[in-house]
Structure formats: C-alpha cells, structure tokens
Amino acid sequence: MPLTAGRTTPSYGALLLRGLLAGLIAGLLAGVFAYSTGESRIDAAIAIEEAAAPAAEPAGDGHHDEELVSRDGQRAGLFLATALYGVAMGGLLATAYTLLRRRLRTDSDTRAALGLAGAALLGIVLVPFVKYPANPPAVGNPATINQRTIGYLSIVVIGLVAVWAGVLAARSPREGSPEWLRAVAAVAAFVIVVAIGYVLLPSIDEVPDTFPASLLWDFRIASLGTQATLWTALGLAFAALLGRIGTRDRAARERSDIVAA
Amino acid sequence: MPDIQAVRPLSTPAVSPRVLVTAAGVVVLLLLLAYLVAFDQGAISQSGMYLHELMHDGRHLLGVPCH
Ligand SMILES: [Zn+2]
Numbered sequence: 025m026p027l028t029a030g031r032t033t034p035s036y037g038a039l040l041l042r043g044l045l046a047g048l049i050a051g052l053l054a055g056v057f058a059y060s061t062g063e064s065r066i067d068a069a070i071a072i073e074e075a076a077a078p079a080a081e082p083a084g085d086g087h088h089d090e091e092l093v094s095r096d097g098q099r100a101g102l103f104l105a106t107a108l109y110g111v112a113m114g115g116l117l118a119t120a121y122t123l124l125r126r127r128l129r130t131d132s133d134t135r136a137a138l139g140l141a142g143a144a145l146l147g148i149v150l151v152p153f154v155k156y157p158a159n160p161p162a163v164g165n166p167a168t169i170n171q172r173t174i175g176y177l178s179i180v181v182i183g184l185v186a187v188w189a190g191v192l193a194a195r196s197p198r199e200g201s202p203e204w205l206r207a208v209a210a211v212a213a214f215v216i217v218v219a220i221g222y223v224l225l226p227s228i229d230e231v232p233d234t235f236p237a238s239l240l241w242d243f244r245i246a247s248l249g250t251q252a253t254l255w256t257a258l259g260l261a262f263a264a265l266l267g268r269i270g271t272r273d274r275a276a277r278e279r280s281d282i283v284a285a
Numbered sequence: 286m287p288d289i290q291a292v293r294p295l296s297t298p299a300v301s302p303r304v305l306v307t308a309a310g311v312v313v314l315l316l317l318l319a320y321l322v323a324f325d326q327g328a329i330s331q332s333g334m335y336l337h338e339l340m341h342d343g344r345h346l347l348g349v350p351c352h
Binding site for chain 1: 294295300304305307308311312315316318319321322323324326333334335338339340341342343344345346347348349350351352
C-alpha cells in the first residue's frame with residue numbers, strides 16, 4: 025500500500041497561526057517574568073527620579089510627569105506590551121520558518137524552530153544588549169531618544185547580519201571539512217561583523233553617577249531575562265505546535281490507510 | 286500497515302510568488318505592531334502618549350530605548 029503523501033505540507037497560514045499563538049503564550053510568560061523580577065526595580069528607579077525631580081527641570085518637559093496612566097495601569101500594561109510584542113515576534117518567526125525551512129538542512133522540525141529562535145535571541149537580543157544595555161526609567165536623556173533608537177535598530181540589523189554571516193561561513197568550507205573548522209569559521213565571521221558594528225556605532229552612556237549600581241545591574245538582568253524567556257518559550261511553543269500538525273496529519277493518513285486496506 | 290517511521294519532518298509550502306507577497310504584507314503588519322509597542326511615541330497610535338505610557342514598563346523591560 026503506497027503512502028500518497030510522503031510529507032505533510034502545512035500552508036503558510038497554518039504556520040503563521042501557530043507562530044502568532046506561540047508568540048502570545050511566550051509574551052505572557054515573558055510578562056510574568058518581567059513582572060516578578062522587574063517591577064520592583066522600576067518602582068525603585070521612579071522613586072529616585074521623583075526624589076531628584078524638584079531640583080531638576082519643571083514639569084511638562086518629560087512625559088513621565090504627565091501621569092496619563094497610573095502605576096497600576098502600567099503594571100497591567102506590561103502584560104499587554106509583552107503579549108503584543110510576543111505576537112509580533114511569533115509571526116515573524118513563523119514567516120522566517122516558512123521562507124527558510126528548506127535551507128536549514130535538518131530533518132527535525134523541532135531543531136529548525138529552535139534554531140531560528142536561538143538565532144533571533146543571539147542576533148536581536150544578545151548582540152544589541154552588549155552594546156546598548158537596557159535602562160530603567162529615570163536613566164535616559166529624552167533629548168537623545170532619536171539617536172538611541174537609530175543606534176538600537178542598527179545594532180539589531182547588524183546582529184542578524186552577523187548570525188547570517190556565521191551560518192554562511194560554517195557552510196563555506198569544502199565538502200568534508202572537519203566540523204571544528206566550520207565552527208571556527210562561523211564564530212570568526214560572527215565576531216568580525218559584531219565587532220565592526222560595535223566600533224562604528226556611537227557609545228551611549230547616560231547613567232547618572234548617583235544611580236545605584238546594584239539597582240542598574242538588577243534591572244538589566246531582569247530585562248535580559250524577559251527577552252530570554254520570550255524567545256526560549258517562543259521557540260519551544262512553536263516547535264510544540266508544529267509537532268502537533270505532524271501528529272494530526274500522520275493520524276489522518278493512518279486512518280485513510282486503514283480505510284484503503 | 287501504518288508507516289513505522291515515528292516522526293516525519295514537515296515540508297514547508299513552496300515559496301510561490303503568492304506566498305512571498307502575503308508574507309511581505311504580514312511582515313509589514315507585524316513590524317507595525319512591534320513599532321507600536323516598542324518605539325511609537327504617539328505618532329501612530331493617535332492617542333497621544335496614552336499607549337506609550339500604558340506599555341511603558343514593558344518597553345523598558347524589553348530593553349528598547351526609552352526616555
Ligand atoms: Zn518613555
């Protein structure tokens with residue numbers, strides 16, 4: 025009895041839907057992590073800002089003075105932010121999966137999904153974080169927001185290019201080259217691109233001398249953990265949902281085999 | 286007999302021009318969503334700074350530049 029469908033072929037829509045759902049799950053989990061590790065640090069930073077406020081510029085200059093949303097509202101808004109961000113990243117991951125799946129050179133869908141999520145974690149979180157680490161409220165200078173945003177987006181692009189360069193380099197040695205040589209080539213290409221980015225982009229350090237170093241450190245770890253939670257959960261959830269397509273289709277095929285037999 | 290092979294890899298849809306166009310549209314929408322969460326300062330949201338302030342803790346903890 026020949027099997028008609030050798031492989032299951034989900035549509036882009038089916039993959040996208042799973043990416044968006046995985047992103048929602050990952051975003052909410054990242055929100056839980058951010059809430060439990062980051063909120064107390066944000067409160068502490070705001071307290072420092074407010075203690076310094078009367079001496080500094082008059083109200084109306086910084087938008088934090090406007091009180092559009094209460095602190096409780098912002099605590100709830102944290103989950104909205106991470107959920108929507110997760111949905112956006114999940115959809116992008118599913119799109120990348122659709123476009124790149126055939127080039128990933130693995131039979132394992134789980135490895136393909138986790139590999140893409142890992143590449144994103146490296147390229148759009150870790151590389152940018154080392155150059156422009158996260159800052160709590162009360163640290164940034166509003167006058168440089170445009171410059172900081174352009175720098176940040178540039179390093180995100182450079183991080184993705186660096187990962188891509190690493191993959192290309194790993195594949196460039198001749199057929200049959202030892203694995204260590206591929207690994208060395210990949211790391212070298214990645215490091216070179218990242219180093220060029222770090223040197224060319226301006227350094228920005230706006231942390232006031234008086235800001236407590238331990239609070240800054242704790243906030244940055246909370247921020248990094250939030251992104252790490254998001255991408256880890258996104259990769260795992262997307263892989264799990266992909267696995268379910270395969271299982272369901274396989275079950276359907278087995279049923280049709282039984283009917284045919 | 287059902288096939289013995291436990292896990293079959295999924296093949297993805299062939300990247301036809303139609304899939305490419307759809308994907309391009311989806312990417313634009315998703316980037317707009319990410320922009321709204323992470324970078325908008327009232328320009329797109331049309332609600333002044335309300336959405337910016339609502340998602341302010343998230344922006345800082347996601348590590349994107351803010352004030
Ligand atoms: Zn802000």
